[in-house]
Amino acid sequence: MRLAVALLSAVLLGAPAGAAPYFLYAGSYTAGTSKGIYAWKFDSNTGVLSPLGLMAQTPQPAHLWIAPYGRALYAVNWETEGGVSAYRVDPHTGALSFLNKTSAHGAQPNQVVVDPSGRVAVTVNYTSGSMAAYRLEPDGKLGEAFYVDQHTGQPLSPKQPGPKQHGIQFSRDNKFLFITDLGLDRIYSYHFNAATPSITPFDPAYVLTHAGAGPRRIQMSPDGRYLYVDHETDSEVEVFVIDGGRLTSLQTLPTVPDEAKARNTTAEILISADGKHLYVANRGHDSIAIYAVDPKTGLLTFQETVASGGRTPRNIRFDPTGNWFFAANENGGNIAEFKVDKITGHLTPAGVTGPIDTPGGMMFLKSR
Numbered sequence: 229m230r231l232a233v234a235l236l237s238a239v240l241l242g243a244p245a246g247a248a249p250y251f252l253y254a255g256s257y258t259a260g261t262s263k264g265i266y267a268w269k270f271d272s273n274t275g276v277l278s279p280l281g282l283m284a285q286t287p288q289p290a291h292l293w294i295a296p297y298g299r300a301l302y303a304v305n306w307e308t309e310g311g312v313s314a315y316r317v318d319p320h321t322g323a324l325s326f327l328n329k330t331s332a333h334g335a336q337p338n339q340v341v342v343d344p345s346g347r348v349a350v351t352v353n354y355t356s357g358s359m360a361a362y363r364l365e366p367d368g369k370l371g372e373a374f375y376v377d378q379h380t381g382q383p384l385s386p387k388q389p390g391p392k393q394h395g396i397q398f399s400r401d402n403k404f405l406f407i408t409d410l411g412l413d414r415i416y417s418y419h420f421n422a423a424t425p426s427i428t429p430f431d432p433a434y435v436l437t438h439a440g441a442g443p444r445r446i447q448m449s450p451d452g453r454y455l456y457v458d459h460e461t462d463s464e465v466e467v468f469v470i471d472g473g474r475l476t477s478l479q480t481l482p483t484v485p486d487e488a489k490a491r492n493t494t495a496e497i498l499i500s501a502d503g504k505h506l507y508v509a510n511r512g513h514d515s516i517a518i519y520a521v522d523p524k525t526g527l528l529t530f531q532e533t534v535a536s537g538g539r540t541p542r543n544i545r546f547d548p549t550g551n552w553f554f555a556a557n558e559n560g561g562n563i564a565e566f567k568v569d570k571i572t573g574h575l576t577p578a579g580v581t582g583p584i585d586t587p588g589g590m591m592f593l594k595s596r
Contacts, residue, residue: 255289255588291589300368304337334358357391385440400452417473454526505573537564556587
């Protein structure tokens with residue numbers, strides 16, 4: 229308790245954050261007072277956040293990704309004529325320098341992810357149900373899209389709106405790419421080659437969740453054997469076993485009590501670095517669902533839900549040490565910080581928040 233009070237006091241008084249070895253970046257939705265991408269210094273020893281302010285003014289940077297080695301940061305621009313923006317990162321100050329912006333080849337891109345080799349970026353578009361892949365230049369700029377895929381088909385349930393791509397996950401060996409389509413209740417598999425680069429649909433192209441599930445975001449076990457997908461529409465999480473690009477469903481569990489489902493949608497999903505615990509953000513219930521993971525079978529055991537520290541937790545993320553957990557509460561005007569118990573997976577509020585209007589995706593970078 230004393231630690232939480234001390235940390236909160238340090239933030240409110242503007243005290244220095246010790247060595248502050250990391251930068252925390254957060255995107256935002258800019259219809260209100262937010263203007264773009266914001267940052268804080270973060271001290272992983274004490275948990276103290278020190279605000280750095282607006283780092284890049286850009287419309288609707290809903291989701292962020294930092295390339296391997298930290299040379300560049302990428303942001304989607306969640307607009308009707310969607311875009312993806314690239315920035316050079318100064319690892320000493322955290323400053324962002326605009327590199328370029330290119331078309332997302334669709335409407336309202338909601339995620340951008342860089343492959344493990346750092347050669348390719350992929351974005352998915354929610355409203356248009358399309359995806360685009362870009363070669364990354366040596367200086368971090370986005371090249372022209374070398375692959376664009378428009379999903380088609382009829383939804384399985386009248387609750388679903390048709391093609392709405394939402395989540396991206398590269399396989400651990402970087403040979404496959406998985407994409408969720410929320411509106412078609414599908415998870416697509418693609419062959420991926422970063423060197424060429426090339427993307428080719430797998431055969432069969434996708435597996436189905438149950439009708440009306442709304443598969444949203446994806447996480448993979450550290451050993452690459454299991455895929456975890458949260459269902460936005462029906463507040464569930466599903467486990468798949470991976471065989472190359474082939475997926476087989478193993479288990480489906482709720483993320484909230486049955487009586488809360490009608491007022492809830494899931495948002496982000498996150499697995500711990502050791503693969504022992506899985507977390508899902510609940511919007512409406514305003515909580516984080518926590519599961520224990522069996523590393524041998526990939527199966528989940530529900531443990532508890534913890535209040536997210538605000539309203540509508542859209543994004544969740546660990547700091548690089550795995551000792552701290554952050555929830556970006558879109559309608560709460562804050563990023564809430566938690567201390568992680570790595571043995572039990574439990575999250576304890578740290579008493580520290582980063583004020584920000586309508587926060588979106590978050591990313592960490594080690595400073596120099």
